[in-house]
Amino acid sequence: MSPHRPTADPSKACMRILDANANRAAEGLRTLEESARFVLCAHALTADLKSLRHDLTNAMSRLSRVELLRARDTGRDVGTTTTTPGEQSRTDIVSIVSAATGRTQQALRCLEEYGKTIDGVFAASVEQIRYRCYDVFASLELVFMAGNRRHARLHDARLYALIDASENEQAMIERIRLLADAGVDILQLRDRHVDDRTLYQRASVGSCVARENDVLWIVNDRADIAAASSADGVHVGQEELPVAEVRRIVGADAIVGLSTHDIHQVREAFASTADYIGCGPVFPGQTKQFEHFPGCEFLREVATETSNAQHFAQVRPAFAIGGIGPSNVCDVVETGFGRIAVTGALSGSSARENAAVLRTTLETVALPEHSAAAITP
Numbered sequence: 001m002s003p004h005r006p007t008a009d010p011s012k013a014c015m016r017i018l019d020a021n022a023n024r025a026a027e028g029l030r031t032l033e034e035s036a037r038f039v040l041c042a043h044a045l046t047a048d049l050k051s052l053r054h055d056l057t058n059a060m061s062r063l064s065r066v067e068l069l070r071a072r073d074t075g076r077d078v079g080t081t082t083t084t085p086g087e088q089s090r091t092d093i094v095s096i097v098s099a100a101t102g103r104t105q106q107a108l109r110c111l112e113e114y115g116k117t118i119d120g121v122f123a124a125s126v127e128q129i130r131y132r133c134y135d136v137f138a139s140l141e142l143v144f145m146a147g148n149r150r151h152a153r154l155h156d157a158r159l160y161a162l163i164d165a166s167e168n169e170q171a172m173i174e175r176i177r178l179l180a181d182a183g184v185d186i187l188q189l190r191d192r193h194v195d196d197r198t199l200y201q202r203a204s205v206g207s208c209v210a211r212e213n214d215v216l217w218i219v220n221d222r223a224d225i226a227a228a229s230s231a232d233g234v235h236v237g238q239e240e241l242p243v244a245e246v247r248r249i250v251g252a253d254a255i256v257g258l259s260t261h262d263i264h265q266v267r268e269a270f271a272s273t274a275d276y277i278g279c280g281p282v283f284p285g286q287t288k289q290f291e292h293f294p295g296c297e298f299l300r301e302v303a304t305e306t307s308n309a310q311h312f313a314q315v316r317p318a319f320a321i322g323g324i325g326p327s328n329v330c331d332v333v334e335t336g337f338g339r340i341a342v343t344g345a346l347s348g349s350s351a352r353e354n355a356a357v358l359r360t361t362l363e364t365v366a367l368p369e370h371s372a373a374a375i376t377p
């Protein structure tokens with residue numbers, strides 16, 4: 001038979017369509033399930049996708065497996081050699097997820113429409129699966145997009161301020177608004193003097209206010225409180241939970257920051273799933289006492305390490321920290337650092353003026369090109 005001759009038996013053609021689209025939908029659902037499970041570590045989404053895949057298998061069991069397999073004829077399928085450039089290009093996990101949701105929806109619609117000619121109950125059950133997919137797929141894509149926006153914001157960030165929980169909630173809200181308006185990109189809630197309940201409450205309110213004001217909101221030390229308060233991320237030091245354990249708590253799309261004090265710790269951080277590093281202490285300051293100051297020499301080492309890196313994934317944004325303010329930010333910038341994290345310089349009544357000086361100086365250093373749209377698990 002010529003490869004261009006139509007299939008003589010329409011019901012066999014229908015079975016062929018159903019077989020192909022059942023496979024397509026199952027493959028799409030499995031692709032999405034893997035992203036929810038291994039990339040997002042999202043239990044509920046993983047369970048939803050798994051149950052959709054099982055329900056599809058159940059729906060398919062109404063059709064004769066023998067007839068489906070007999071109708072399969074991949075060798076004569078004129079579509080197997082037709083590909084579009086889009087099918088070949090998957091630059092990141094978000095594009096894999098978008099392609100899989102689209103393909104699965106289309107396959108389910110085909111199953112439903114062609115299924116009506118064979119078995120109405122089958123078509124109705126596929127219709128239900130298709131509707132459930134709308135919601136689950138929307139949640140999945142939204143989680144990925146939120147993660148992406150966060151990471152894009154992180155990669156553009158220069159000025160990072162550490163704040164305490166303030167004497168009350170309203171005072172903290174006003175502080176967040178002022179610092180956001182003054183040009184701060186990231187805020188960290190760092191307070192060891194309040195109880196867990198207060199920290200959690202401030203972290204939760206801060207998450208909402210920071211989001212409204214387009215600044216990232218990071219919780220110091222406490223992965224549990226960061227996760228419970230829907231913060232953008234958590235910052236940990238060398239003496240706290242390892243990054244891999246922190247990541248298990250906050251999930252793949254949250255930001256995890258790690259303090260580093262020497263170049264070995266920086267290399268280890270770049271080999272981990274930490275999203276950014278703090279490098280210091282650079283200078284003595286009022287906020288925290290140190291015996292040893294790696295200083296600008298350390299910053300120069302990090303800048304060299306970063307500029308020698310071969311791949312984007314080997315490099316993470318690095319924020320110089322420790323005693324930095326308007327009077328010494330030029331020394332930091334000279335090392336090649338265009339990002340800083342500060343407490344004292346932005347804690348008093350000169351916060352707005354100081355932020356302006358710091359930003360202007362930092363902006364003289366070009367930030368490395370990045371592919372912020374890619375989630376790199």
Ligand SMILES: Cc1ncc(COP(=O)(O)OP(=O)(O)O)c(N)n1
Nearest residue numbers: 220221235236237238259278321341
């Ligand atoms: C951005 C940033 N860098 C470094 C630190 C310090 O973290 P750590 O060493 O864990 O010390 P504490 O802040 O917990 O006293 C930071 N918090 N943020």
Ligand SMILES: Cc1nc(C(=O)O)sc1CCOP(=O)(O)O
Nearest residue numbers: 280281285287322323342343344
């Ligand atoms: C909390 C903290 N960690 C540091 C580190 O080097 O890891 S320096 C530091 C204090 C940052 O506040 P200030 O800008 O007032 O010095």
Ligand SMILES: [Mg+2]
Nearest residue numbers: 221236237240
């Ligand atoms: Mg810490």
